Amino acid sequence: MDDKYSKVELIKGFVFSNTFAFILIGLSKLALSRPYNKGTGILVFSEFIIIPMLMGIICAWNWKNLQLKGRMSGLYSFYNSLLAILLSSIFLGEGIICLIIVSPLIFGFMCLGTYIGRKMFEENNNELNVSIIVLLLFVFVMDSVSEHHYQNEVTDKIIINAPPDKVWNNVVAFEPIKQKNTFWLFRIGMPSPMATTVTGRYQGAGRKCIFSNGYVFGEKIVTYDENKNLTFDIIDQPLDPEIMGHIDILRGQFLLQDNGNGTTTLIGNSWYKLYVFPVWYYDIWAQSITRNVHFRVMEHIKELSEKK
Amino acid sequence: MKKSSLFNFTVKYLGFLKSVPLLPQLFDSQLKLWSLLTNWGLLQAIDDIETEILSWNGTNTTLHKYGGIQFNYKALEIGHIHSNGILDIRFSRKIKQQLMDEGKIDDHHIFAKSGWISFYVRGKEDSDYALELLRMAYLRTCQTYEVFKTS
Numbered sequence: 001m002d003d004k005y006s007k008v009e010l011i012k013g014f015v016f017s018n019t020f021a022f023i024l025i026g027l028s029k030l031a032l033s034r035p036y037n038k039g040t041g042i043l044v045f046s047e048f049i050i051i052p053m054l055m056g057i058i059c060a061w062n063w064k065n066l067q068l069k070g071r072m073s074g075l076y077s078f079y080n081s082l083l084a085i086l087l088s089s090i091f092l093g094e095g096i097i098c099l100i101i102v103s104p105l106i107f108g109f110m111c112l113g114t115y116i117g118r119k120m121f122e123e124n125n126n127e128l129n130v131s132i133i134v135l136l137l138f139v140f141v142m143d144s145v146s147e148h149h150y151q152n153e154v155t156d157k158i159i160i161n162a163p164p165d166k167v168w169n170n171v172v173a174f175e176p177i178k179q180k181n182t183f184w185l186f187r188i189g190m191p192s193p194m195a196t197t198v199t200g201r202y203q204g205a206g207r208k209c210i211f212s213n214g215y216v217f218g219e220k221i222v223t224y225d226e227n228k229n230l231t232f233d234i235i236d237q238p239l240d241p242e243i244m245g246h247i248d249i250l251r252g253q254f255l256l257q258d259n260g261n262g263t264t265t266l267i268g269n270s271w272y273k274l275y276v277f278p279v280w281y282y283d284i285w286a287q288s289i290t291r292n293v294h295f296r297v298m299e300h301i302k303e304l305s306e307k308k
Numbered sequence: 309m310k311k312s313s314l315f316n317f318t319v320k321y322l323g324f325l326k327s328v329p330l331l332p333q334l335f336d337s338q339l340k341l342w343s344l345l346t347n348w349g350l351l352q353a354i355d356d357i358e359t360e361i362l363s364w365n366g367t368n369t370t371l372h373k374y375g376g377i378q379f380n381y382k383a384l385e386i387g388h389i390h391s392n393g394i395l396d397i398r399f400s401r402k403i404k405q406q407l408m409d410e411g412k413i414d415d416h417h418i419f420a421k422s423g424w425i426s427f428y429v430r431g432k433e434d435s436d437y438a439l440e441l442l443r444m445a446y447l448r449t450c451q452t453y454e455v456f457k458t459s
Contacts, residue, residue: 049330070358070377071351074340108337112330115371280328 013062017055045278056113095242336375340391
């Protein structure tokens with residue numbers, strides 16, 4: 001097959017599949033924007049599973065005369081995933097970290113779609129496999145119009161070699177964290193907690209959690225039980241593209257337990273709401289990030305509290 | 309035979325997730341991406357194996373339910389290969405023992421005590437032996453199919 005023809009077929013696959021995906025996302029956003037979600041819309045699982053699969057099938061249709069085997073179709077699916085991710089960052093305004101997180105899903109399901117498409121469009125295949133496309137579109141529509149709600153809580157604890165009254169001061173507010181980040185997402189640019197300030201040490205006082213990129217989470221202390229319980233609601237979340245419309249941090253809490261031997265067990269709790277689905281994928285990331293935020297703060301509190 | 313630690317970890321600790329629809333295929337796609345970036349020759353070898361098997365009478369390929377390409381004779385499975393090069397084939401225990409004595413194959417990565425075997429294809433150099441194993445399995449599957457058909 002001539003080289004020029006092959007290139008045209010390849011490019012057609014890239015262009016048609018991406019155009020289809022953006023039209024479908026655009027239409028679903030227009031039709032289904034939800035006012036209670038600050039107008040950003042929930043990102044349903046279909047957008048990360050069904051759309052990449054359909055993109056793969058569209059590619060396979062355009063590439064059917066190229067007789068691609070697994071290796072080359074995998075490579076071109078990889079290129080197409082990169083293109084889709086690049087276009088998402090330009091047209092959907094997604095942040096780099098989000099795109100890194102989403103990329104395994106996009107590549108995986110696009111690759112799967114390409115394989116399914118190759119089988120569907122085989123010359124000797126007389127089965128009515130095209131109904132798969134209708135089925136996938138049906139799932140997309142049903143998923144898009146369904147209600148999605150997911151909240152979770154993450155809990156971590158550490159032992160601090162200091163009594164609760166000494167730990168408490170550093171829990172309410174603390175000096176800037178100077179330790180280097182060890183979590184890989186923080187190291188590649190995801191904002192990490194840096195310092196916390198308070199307007200007062202009482203219930204109802206304002207609290208600010210300042211992140212490494214300067215973003216500030218506005219908080220309000222809702223429980224101030226000295227040396228035992230500090231609970232705060234997040235009342236103002238920064239408009240960062242990495243989190244906006246994807247996750248809302250709802251509440252944070254520090255519980256101090258006196259171990260009776262001069263040490264304190266510090267428990268950190270966070271509650272959040274996810275706006276990205278499937279939960280079985282995104283909640284792994286949300287838990288991991290929350291856990292690393294917890295430990296960065298709690299290790300710092302431990303270091304400050306254990307200072308002689 | 310050295311299997312990837314990521315694969316071992318996933319099979320050992322996350323194996324219970326294999327019944328989640330599409331998750332094994334998603335995992336296999338990640339293995340393929342890893343192979344694309346680190347071992348281009350492996351994917352070439354898998355393509356060569358697939359091409360050769362599809363030239364045998366009555367064969368076809370499908371997606372394996374736990375990720376990878378499944379080679380079939382009619383509707384019966386001959387074996388399957390995951391995108392990190394692990395080729396899984398079922399033999400009788402007697403044949404498995406003979407093959408184990410040759411020292412090139414391992415127990416299956418999950419069903420160690422069954423007739424299933426695993427052979428790790430790392431590149432083109434392993435294609436010939438992989439095809440030898442698959443040919444044995446193909447002939448056995450053809451016989452099984454004929455018995456099944458006539459009974």
